[in-house]
Each structure stands twice: as structure tokens, then as C-alpha cells.
Amino acid sequence: MSPMWSPPNIGSRPVVLLGAGVLGRRIATVFVAAGYNVRVRDPSQEARDAAIEYIDSHKDEFSRLSKGKRSYGEYSAIADIDTAVKDAWLVIEAVPEKLELKIDTFAEVDQKAPADCIFGSNSSSIKSRLMIEKVSPVRRAQVLNVHFTMPPTILTVELMTDGETNPEIFPFLTKILDDCGMLPVTARKESTGFIFNRLWAAVKREILTILAEGVSEPGEVDKIWDHMFKNGTSPCRLMDQIGLDTVAFVENTYIEERKLDGSLTVDFLRENYIKEGRLGLKSGKGGLYPPAPPSNLPSVYFLDVGLGGNCPDISLVGQNGKIIRRNPDGTTTALLTGLNCPDGIDVSPAEGRMFWTNMGRHTSTHDGSVHSANLDGSDTKTLLAPGEVHTPKQIVVDEANCKLYFCDREGMGVHRIDFDGQNHQILVKTGDMNSPTDKADSTRWCVGITLDTKARKLYWIQKGPSKSGRGRIFRANMVIPSGENASNRSDIETLFEGLPEPVDVEFDSGSNTLYWTDRGEHPTGSSLNKASVGADYIKGSKPEIIARHFHEPIGLKLDTKNGHVYVTDLGGSVYRLGLDGSDKIKIHEDDGCYTGVTLVF
Template sequence: MTWSPPIIGSRPVAILGGGVLGRRIATSYVAAGFNVHIRDPFPQARIDALKYIDENKESYTSFCPSGRPSSGYGTYTASEDIESAVKDAWLVIEAVPEKIELKIDTFAELDKYAPKDCIIGSNSSSFKSSLMIEKVSEERKRLCCNVHYTMPPTIRTVELMTDGFTHEEIFPFLSEVLRKCGMLPATARKESTGFIFNRLWAAVKREILLILTEGVSDAAEIDRLWSHMFQTSVLPCQLMDRVGLDTVAFIEDNYINERGLDGSSTVGWLRSNYISQGKLGLKTPEQGGLYPPASVEVNPPLNSAVSASSEKQEKKEMPPLFLLDVGLGSNSPSYPSLAGISTNGKILRLDSPNSPPKALVTGLPAPDGIDVDPSADRMYWTNMGADVSARDGSLMSARLDGTDRKTLLSNGTLTTPKQLILVKDPLSPNGSEKLYFCDREGLSVHRCNVDGSGHEVLVQNPGTAKDIKHWCVGITVDLARRKFYWTQKGPSKSNQGRIYRANLDFLPGEDGSNRSDIEVVFEGLPEPIDLEIESETGVLYWTDRGEHPRGSSLNCAQVEGDKTVKLLARHFHEPIGLKLDLGRGQIFVSDLGGSVYAVDVKTGKKTVVHRDEGSYTGIVTLPEA
């Protein structure tokens, strides 16, 4: 049976779902001159999607082969009703949640309401389109397929795949359309679990395991060869250790079960020789993984220059540190109550261990969280303020030498803002550089642009400033999983502390006060304070200023799988700030007792790099150029 492409003309591409990915797919078509109609049942999602297209369509044209279309951008509209959204469409792409029952029902509706020549594509990353077509007509099955986007414009690959019935001519037709939109199409010629790229990577891992099983080589040598051949720092054995060998085995099990593969020489060998012995990679630094314990976190040396770098790492040289002195040590007349905190806080720079720090900014009202951006020559910090009842907390910025001070947020906006981090998020719909911070007595988590604009309340707990269980303190962002984490420390020394997480992007129709995506990740902690995550491995680190023996400590745990909390180091004097320096195998910790430590990640050994009569909260390293 022959197939003729639909006549496009002014007919729209219909996108079902105006969320983070749906709006990006829509923008790629608009930038190439195609008309687009977005369908989303939630009004705010429709508003946000159209706003995203308004603000980003011009940047998307840079990927189109011909640049901005001579006929101008395509039109774009949004509606709640699926029937009106697809009635004239020549292509529909569903980007609804990954629930197979929902997708089956969606395809049934599209078969009913879409024109007879309309192509229906699923953006699903988890399901073959053949699983979605049980309620569509035989004729429509020939027009259905997978159209799997990753995340334009950052990653522009689009993988196309048949449902087992799809007209073959559809794939070159769609590929040409995608190229006009600046995408990089690839077509799987038949249905396949994992599409194309994931299968390539699975094959690499599988063959590496066979090489190791047969004793032909070892992990370090394989990675050296890989690095030289492909001129890349992404090394396969090291990456498997970082992901976790238990996770590697679980993924391979899916291919083994579906294809009837013999896994005895791959995952069977891996489980016998590593996993059963507790050797999982970075999840078990003391036991190691494919790399021995002393090498798990270090790239294998490729030449003398890298060897020199490894030698430098063993010396654990200290990068410049920026410290916040909250102003409650011996330099303060007294340790006041929350109402009436002194304005004796400082930002200090420490360039070498046990040397006098340099004061960059003084006269601050209880500074608490800090981060830096060397590329912009700026630092950002929070001040808890001098009077909780006055809600006089603030967010500020200055050059790295302390000059050009600016107030970004104040005037009753914040109560007692705490830990702050700068995040450069290429997928953010409204500016890639964001400041995330918690507001303790404000019972909330916030985000804004680096100039203070675009201020959002991400989480707003109920209650008043006296509801200590709802105090939000530390924060970190996990871009790999599109999550942010925060601590609610609970009453002092109470073992009621918790660590929560939620999505970086709101679900449609939700805001900070009615989120349905909030999860408790850890609970029953003494008094968790500041956080940082290594996104690549999913390991979360935090300080805890609670009671001994579990409190006054530095801790870590995986955020997925086995969430057993590991106590890395103890006997701090109410630790607050931490900063990972895993390239040198250490973590910096600051405490209210006036000390700054470097903690060895493997052994937990603490080394004092600075101690005086100050009272330290936030800490950050100045990245090397």
C-alpha cells in the first residue's frame, strides 16, 4: 500500500503537553516556520508554554540550516480541548506523562479526532509505540510511530521508530522536516528496546565485561586506550564505577531477559566478583569497584602531565576559600537572641591553610549562605537580618574583591535566608543562571535570577516562624535528575530532621504552597543543615549540627537505591557549611566554633585549615581557572 505525505500548508503540528519538553518541541517547529497548536488541560501550563516560545523562538533559529525562515515564524496557540487542538493537524506528538494506560487512551482519542492523514508520534522514552495502539484502527496503525526527542536545544537528537505497522515512507519524510527544524534525526528500522544510542552504550559495556571476565585487560588500561582513541575524558570503566555496578547489572538484565542472552560472562561474573562482595564503585569507596579503592575517584594517568596532576591531588592543595563569619564569635559583644542579631558579620577570603584571612565585606547582619561565579567576577550571599519580626533578611551580590555591593532582594521579602547556591541550568525556561536558597523562619524555598528578578517561591510550608519543624535551611540542586533537595532541621537536638526533594519544574496548576511532588528522602536525622550533591553519582552530602553521637557530623548517602546513611566524620563544633572538592578527594566543612576543616572523603580524617575565634556558616571554594 502506497503512502502520500499529508499536505502541510497552514495546518499545525499539535503538541499534547505544554510542559518542559513539550514547549521545547513546539518552539523548534515555530522557529522553522511551522504553525503549532499546544494542548494542555492546565491553564498555567498553557501560559508558560506560550511565554517560553515568545522568549526563545529566535534562539532556536540558530540551529535551523537556513536560519530564520523567510516566511517568518510559525504561529502558535494553546487550548484545553484535544478535539479542537488536533482537528486540522498534519502531525501530532504526544508528550503526556509516562503512564501506558494514559497513552493508550490518548492514542484512541487521536484516532477519533485527528484527520485521516495525520501522523501520530509518541515522545515516550519508556514504551514502544506498538504498546499504545490497541484501541486505534488498522489504518491509523500505519501512521503511528515513536518520535523521541531528548531535550532540545541542548540535545537535538530525535530517534524515530516504527510501531510494527508504520509506512516506511513516513521516516524519510519526518527526517527531512526535523532537519529543517535543526534537529538530528535517526531512524530505528524496526522496534527496539532502548532505541539506538542506549543499545550502542549497552554493547560497549557488555564487551568490556567480557574483556575483564577473560582477563584480557583491566579497567585502567581499557580506559587509557578509550581516552586516546576517542580523545575524550568520558571513560567507560570509570563511568560504570560512578553509576554503580549494581545499576549496570540491573540495566543489562533487561536486555538479557528480552533477548535470551547468556549473562554468565557479563552480569553473572560481575555479581560473583564484585557486587556480592560489596564492590559497587563510588557507592562503596572503601571497597572500590572495577577500579581498586585508592583509584575509584581518580582518572587513570594517561601521560606524565596527568601523573603530575594525580601527584598534586595526593598533596590535597587547598583552593582559595570564601568564608562567612556570622558575627556571633568573640568579635561580637554577646550571643544575642534571634531578634537583635548584631551586624558584625563578614565575608573572608582564605588563600592558604592557617594563614590570616582577608576581610572582603564587613558590617553584615548575620550572613549565612554564599556562592561565587568567577566568570562574572561576582559573589552572592544571604543575610539572616537583625530582627526576625521585621523580616529584614536579604540577598546580596558584590564583585569578588568585595566592591560594587548590590542588594538583590530585601524590603520584607525574606525573613532569615540561609544556604544559597548558584545553578547554571541550560534547561531553565527563563534564564540559565539561578540562585536557589532557603528561608528558615519564612518556612520556604526560593529561586531567582542573579539580578534578583524572576523571584519564585518553590516551597511554602504552612505555619508561623515559631514552627521549627517547618524551618527550611540547606539546599542543593541535582540537574541530572531535575530535582532540588532541602533540609528541615526540626527542633534543636531532636532527631526530627528531614531531607526533602521536589522537581525543578512545577507540575501544571501547582505552586509552592500546593506541590504534589514533594518527597521525604531521609528522616529521623539529628539536625541536618547544609547540603551538596554529586549529580553524576547521586551521592548527597550534608552537615548535621545535632547531638552526639550522630550529630555534629558530616554525612552522605545515595539518593536512589540503598539509602543507608554513612557518617564520614564527627566531633565538629556545630558544623554548618560544606563544599565538595572531590577532585582532590576532600570536603571542606565550617563550624560555628570558629574552625574550617578539610575532610578526607575515603578515611574521614579531619585536617584543620583555619581556626580562630570567629563563628563560621557558609563556605565555598574559588574554582581554578
């Protein structure tokens, strides 16, 4: 029978993280963002400073995980373990994966922490049973594994007994972790590797055997994995990310316990990779993959139009739009919320500002608007108030001239304004807004726009009815010919016709190439396309489909520095591809509904 147990009285008592490494600081931020006071203990001043910096810069992002708005908990980082644990209600060790160190750590904390304090180990491979040999018998009922993976990108937390843990602790911690926005699960019995790691261990072990036997190579294994599971996480790259020395250490735990032959797993890694210092991403010498060339990946700014599964009430669509930033490390932050169906976004690096369009509540309502803000979402300004345009769509920055160009769909035109919203001009007018017939004719609707600032040309898309095969792409000068107006200008050239349903467009000045998304029907729609529009352009030529099988793609942005193109779709995904459409990967996915996208370096 388990001894009587009462939950600790939390109050202002802290959660204590022993270890300020990558996971220690992330776990600390989970609790801070949920309103719990936190202390991080680490003997290294550099590690302590890094932990505080991480919490400072990421607590806003983590706060979206917790259930209900709340104030942040207080937090500090200290070197003295006595001070750290003296009034703690929960201590989680995240020290290096060395059993002797964990045994000594728990023994010391047992002597210094309050009697009701719970001890958790974040170890992914060592059972907490093996860590308690120096812990007093009465305390062992309060010790367990509490294994976080990598919040906030992975939310699972696995709980597992030390063989003596009071069973009432599991629902107690489950409720707290769930409140923090984590996904806690409990192993029903002691198990080396818990739940997910046992699944992952089997996959990893077989892959290494395949490589050691020469059956395949890392690139082929990952190709098969990506095709079969389509989850964006390839196993060989994941092991390189974790570090092959860590992979070998964890794998050795299974080998010793199960009396397995390690010649084709751990020994293979040590002989061919670890001995040569090829540990993966952290070594700079590569791992299973060769070292990647230096990259300067941008932050990705993209728009959630508000129509996705994350909208709690369909009547609130006009208040559910967001501007989201994905940082190069994969973390995301919602910079602005409550927007009225945002669609197009671009940035001015010189001004340090972003500009975006709101389509408005409905296609039949004349309530579109254009706005700007600092790149962190502060200092929001309205450039064109709701009603000054109908349904503004893609927007593009002319940095040199401090101008903004955008299309107005039901407004049937191409517009230009200054960065401050002044000097509003209509450059192309494809119909009369006072004519019900014109407004209903979607072949007149202007959606995507891009610029060739060197040649002083603008390109725009008129998409046609949904999935109709009547989309067109046009080109004209950025200046209306003398004596003409937006409705009768003579310099408009039709470049492409009969497209499924083209949407947003980008121009690569280096190759004189247009790229555009098409949300039309498969097989030619739901695609990324390109075509040359330089001196070698031939009227009537067919564009090239370079990538397919998106879920109604909308936004795109070129990164010619790194040879990439970014695409968003209404299915809630953000993709990165090569400029030729190769190496398509999904860098973000949830239940949002994404439109415009831009990049900040």
C-alpha cells in the first residue's frame, strides 16, 4: 500500500530547474509563462546568463501555450543549490546524462529541499529508480521521471515512476502540466525509454543497421521516410540534430539492459563518426550528413487570415486574423492579433516596418484597409482606413521610392500609396465599382502584384472565377502613359492566359523570372509556377509547374540569397523550397489558414 500523500502547497514557492542548458531553460520558460515562480540553478555564470536571456526573449511565445491569460512568474538564476531548493515545491534535474552525477544531485537535494517537495528527472534514458540509492526511503515516493522533449515545438511530457512513486502524484502533475499547455502522458510501468523513445529507438536502431550494412545511405532513407510519413522530421537529420554522441550514449543504455549486439549501432557510430568528431550539427564537421554550408536563414512573417480550425466561433472570423513571425530557430510568435482577414504583407528593411492589407469582413462589404507597424508589432498605424479600399490583397514595397503597391480584388484595380498612406493613386482600373455586372465578373478581380523596379514595370494577376482556368497575368509600366488614365491605358500587355486560378506573384530580377502560386484544381492547380518574362519571353509560351500538391497555396516570397522560395497555403502550412521547386519541406503546420508571407533578414 502506498503511503499517505498530500500535494504540496504551492503558493509563491518556486519550481527549481537544476541545469541551465538547452532543455533546462526551455522547461523553466514553460512554468514562468504559466505564472509559476522559477529558479534555475547552474554553477556556470555563462549558462545562468544564457538561461535568463532565453526566458526574457521567449516567455511571450510560451505564454500562448498556457490555458488562460495570467501574469508571468518571477524567475532568477543562481549558483547556490541551498538557496535554490530551500522552499521549492518541485525540483527537476536537467544535468548531463551521467548516472553518478544524478545520484549525487538527488542525494544533496534530498537533504536540503522541503519534506513535501517532488523530485523529477528530465532524463530521457535513465530510470529514476537508478538515481535514488542515496535518497531517503520516505522521499522515494516523491521521485519520478518528468521528461520534456523540446517545448514549445514539441509539447509532450512523459511521466514515469521510480518503482515507489505515490500514484497520486501523477494526476497532480498531469493537471499542472496540462494547465501549462503541455501534453503530459504517463507510462503505466517502468520502461527504459518511456513511450515515444522506445518507438524512436527501434526506428533509429534499424536505420543505423541499414547504413552499417551498406544497404542504403542517409539521403535515401530520409527520402523514403518523408514520403511514407510526411511529417517533416527525417530520422537521419534528427539524429544529427540531437548529436551522434548523445545518440550513442542513449543507445548504449538499451544495449546493456537487453544484452544486444552493438557492433552495427553504437560501435558503428563510434568508429565512423564520433572518433572523427563528426557529431552532427553541434560539431561543425557534419554527422550522418556532410556539414551544411553557412546559411543566413531569414525570419518568416506570415498571415493567418482567421478562417482556420483555430477560430473558436465562425462569427468571429473578422477578429481572428494574425501576423506571425517564425524565427530561424523554428520558434514562432504571434506579433499582432484581432485583425480583420489580413491577406498581403511586405516589409521595408530601411524603415524597419511591415505593411499589410486587411480584406475586410466579407467580399460584399467595402471595408478593406491598409496598415503598418514596427517589425515587432509595435506602433501600429492605419494608412488607409476601412472603406477607403474594397478588398486589398497582395502588397509589395518599392523601397527606393518609399511606395506601396497593392491589388484591390472586388475594387478591380491596382493601387499605389506612400509609406505614410498619402498620395493614393489607382494605376489600373479593370471595372466600374458602381456596376453590379462588373463587380460580379471575377475575371476583372486583381489579386497578386509584383514589381520590376529596374525596368519600371509592374505585373499583376486577375484570377478569374474559382478553379475556372481563366486566370491571367498582365504587365504594364509603373507610370501611366501621358494623356491616359487607369481605365484606358494602352500599355497593358497580357502575358499568360488560361491559368487555373493564379493568386500571388513574385519577380526575380536576377533571372527575369516570374513565380506565382495557383490555388486551382489539381493537377495543374494547387501549384507553384514560374516563367521567364525577359528578352526571351515568347507570347503564348506555357509556364512551368515546379511544385504541386499544396492545400490551396496563396502567399509566396523569394529568398534569392539562399536559393529558396517560401509558400503558404490555406491548409495551415508554410513551406520552403528550392528556386527550382526541389527539396520541398514543411517548416510550419497547425490549424491556421495562411495567406501572405514575407521575409526579414
